[in-house]
Amino acid sequence: MQIWRSLHEVPGNQRSVVTIGNFDGMHQGHSRVVGTCVERARKRGFPSVALTFDPHPRSVHRPGEPLELIATLEDRLDAMAIAGVDAVFVANYSPDLYMLSPEDFVVNYLVERLGAVEVVVGEDFRFGRGNSGDVETLREYGRQYGFDVSMVTDVEAPSGRRWSSSWVRELMAEGNVEEASRVLGRFPRVNGCVVHGAKRGRALGFPTANLAVAGQLVPADGVYAGWLVRDVGHSQEFLPAAISVGSNPQFQGTSRTVEAHVLGRTDLNLYGEEVTVVFVKRLRPMMLFNSVDDLLSQMDQDLLATAAILGARSATRVDPAKVTAGL
Template identity: 45%
Template sequence: MTRSPIWHSLSEVPAELGATAVSIGNYDGVHRGHRHVLSQLIHHARSRALTPVALTFWPHPRHVMRGVAEPPLITGHEDRDRLLLLAGVGGVLDLEFTREFAQHEAEEFVRIFLVEGLGARCVVLGEDALFGRANAGTIETMRELGEQYGFEVVTVSDLGPEGQGSGRISSSAIREALLGGDVEEAAVMLGRRHTVADVVHHGHRRGREMGFPTANLGPAPQGLVPADGVYAGFLTVIEQHPGHLGTPALAGAPATISIGTNPTFTAQGVPQRTVEAYVHDDHTLDLYGDTVRLEFVDYQRPTLKFDGIDDLVEQMHRDVEVTRRTLDTSSVSEPPAD
């Protein structure tokens, strides 16, 4: 049986891994800036016959130290690690971040995890990287420890939206774009379209009654949910419910995605924010229990409250037509990584 290249403790790191080149970060979003660092990691690893490894953490250190789920994360746990592997690294050491873990001094962290744990011979970091207790370790600290323990330190300049040296791509800028509904700008910084994923849940079946059956995600999908509104996008089934095995799984199916509290129906109950997707033209789909990924292409309009069901249905027909025109000019595949 092939061992997973994702390790959650040093005891899971395979003994045959050999010497490594390592980069450290939270990698929320695994955006173009992150992938720029990872591409340099892979380049330097190959030129030195080392295995490139990304060392990362979960939960996000700020969530643990502040005790609140801020900032909201762009990618879920599994998606983040999947994207790191897709970037080309040979392994991901995904460590649980706790308050106890945070007490590792900079030298102790480097010795235990980089030197003894991963056999690091090269460490590749952004110029503003911090590590160790209270983020006391800097690039200069890492260089000093590299001389002490026998590894090389390589720094990588920031990558801007238009390329190296033109500003800085950051996870916070991507969050700001998504929370403002600007999924196109987020895609530029991510280098791919933003996605969320979850198991399809049973909803109120209102969409089916109106001729627009939707796949309803749960209240806390993996990935940052963009601002309320209607979006053009795609739906892909990434894991089928056991009862659906043997039937073709959707991949890149055109969809109109709605996010909001369904204000037309708020009088019928307590408002609850939902994420739901109407897959075009197929009203026979059974996606309940499947895990799906929604890919956001373009923002179409804000959430509106309608005077009646007929007005809402008419608007939904218009939404689907706008989505069709939008997707006709868009590629189903994600943009290539840097």
């Protein structure tokens, strides 16, 4: 899959079927739109192109309201590659773009650079300065400049609710990662560099990888069963993990962290490594226990539950003296 990051990188001499959107999270609705673009392109014998934006428009127009992304740009690109998209144009969302009139956007991006023969969008598609253009506006310009427009109607879940990024955000705020995975079509995840923490878990027999995950959507505080995924050569290694999200109230923590304990492992030295943490199921909320012994007893149960959910070999807390990471 080709990736272009400026108008100048786009060849400008091709003909293509184009889809446009932020695609934050690449949920089931986004997948339907992108999939339709790929299908239409193959039928017509042209390459499929997804035009997306970075940074997210909301973070530009409302800088005082930080937006945590459901998926990083890299995850979006991976999802588009899996969907079969031939090329992605990651357009810089700056005044040079969002101050364009709807017609100038169509001419500059879709006609002159991407050579659109067809544009595939969702029902709620808006474009141009102040979001003044809609699907009907796009159709008018399509007739004028010689491209077709296909609109993918709102896709609904079995419950009757429309797939949406806002729905994913609601579910993640509740810690309902199972339902969020149904909306997304995959398990929620965060990516980050493993950094040094307080190392309390190591002393208790639960060494953890602490992730720096600023700017990404993290589920509600609690303990989750999931996977720690690391790159190993040209493949990936999936390690079963109990994941803690929160501020560690048992030890008067103040900052919110994401920590993953890989079941039964004492030898993992992940500091400085970029890893992914995948959330499969919430086990319980973050709790304050009467004693550290009560906490440890619960954590033992968390490990057993994690192994059962993931189909992994059960594990207990490890011997702190055998933990070699960071030594």
